[in-house]
Amino acid sequence: MAVTAADVKALRDRTGAGMMECKKALTECNGDADAAEKLLKEKGLAAVAKRAERATSEGRLFMRQTADKIYVVEMTSETDFVANNAEFVAMGEKLLDLTVSKGYTEVTQEHKDLLTEVATKFRENMSVSKVEVIDVPANAAGAYYVHSDNKTGAVVVVNGSNADDVKTFAKDCCLHIAAFTPSYLTKKDVPESYINEQKEIFQAQMDQDEKMASKPQNVKDGILQGKVNKHLAEICFEDQMFVKDDKKSVSAKLAETGKAVGASLSFATAKLYVLGK
The missing domain is CATH 1.10.287 (Helix Hairpins)
Structure with missing residues (x-):
């Protein structure tokens, strides 16, 4: 069966593979588009396996908050060119969707299988290197932040109140952590x-x-x-001078915020995320 340019283009649109690869696959499969798509996927999976040992120092952090949880997914790739590609970003959102809908708290085979969709297209070693879920209790305020480089982020949960002022403080604490990258929460943790x-x-x-x-x-x-x-x-995070008021420590701002809302506040979570760490 003759393979036309339209057939090749249609297969490329379906698979994202190169034009020559699509033409070759269609030729091998006697013009059967479904069989050619399967063949390309099999070759792509084999190529992904071969690339498994390559270093993945680039990538992105993805975060999302629901009523009672904050989700964190980390995807890595070999190059920043791929990490900044729209399809890579869209896959990160899909992985978040999967994590939220299934209630996953760690990387699963389903995450890995989903990522294969883009890994076979870009011909790079990629991985879902982290999946975490942070609880936000009813009487608490949670916030997250991903820096513009998409490689640094933070999650903060403040226990004691979910008032708007506490939510704002939690968000500011995320900015603080991303900016000052504290190694420990308090001195007693050192x-x-x-x-x-x-x-x-x-x-x-x-x-x-x-x-x-x-x-x-x-x-x-x-x-x-x-x-x-x-x-x-x-x-130490609580002892650092607060990012929005360098005359007061984080712990002092915590107490000040608590006094303003009439609650005793404490940090349940104050975590820095850095790609690859």
């Missing part, structure tokens, strides 16, 4: 081993400072502890 390591670093710096040599030991100890406290305040 491992003792990390604190000891920082003390050793600061102590070594002080030992090299000639001005320190003549100071009493108790003064040196105070200076060392001050350096450690300053460092912890820089890496």
Whole structure:
């Protein structure tokens, strides 16, 4: 059976494969479009398997909020060219739809199978590398934020009230986390081993400072502890100066917001998301 240009174009529209690949598949299948589509999919799946070991350092974060949950899906690809493609973005939304409708809380085979639709077209190694669901209780305010680079985001849930002021504060906290990328929520979350390591670093710096040599030991100890406290305040979310008011810490703004709405507030979730981490 002769293969026409119209046949090739129709198959390309159905599969997204190249014109030459479509023509070859139709020729092999004697013009049977359904058989040719199946053949192209089989070849695409084989190609995807071969690319499985390639690094996927590009991609996007996708987030969505419903009445009581916030959903996070991370898709990775080999190049930013693919990550910024409209079909890749549309697939991220489809993966969110699947996650919400099925109530999935982790990556499933169904996620992987759905992603194959675009992976076979772009001929890149891709993966659904993360699926997470964060609960937003009835008496809480949740918010999320994805930065313009689509590789950095944050989710915050504040317990104690779902008043509008608390929702706004939660959103601002998401902006804060994406901007200042804190390593820990509070000082008590910092491992003792990390604190000891920082003390050793600061102590070594002080030992090299000639001005320190003549100071009493108790003064040196105070200076060392001050350096450690300053460092912890820089890496712990609740101790950082708030992004919208650099005269107050995040914890102080939390208390201030709670007072304004007449509630005792606390962070249930305050999480940074960075692509690939």
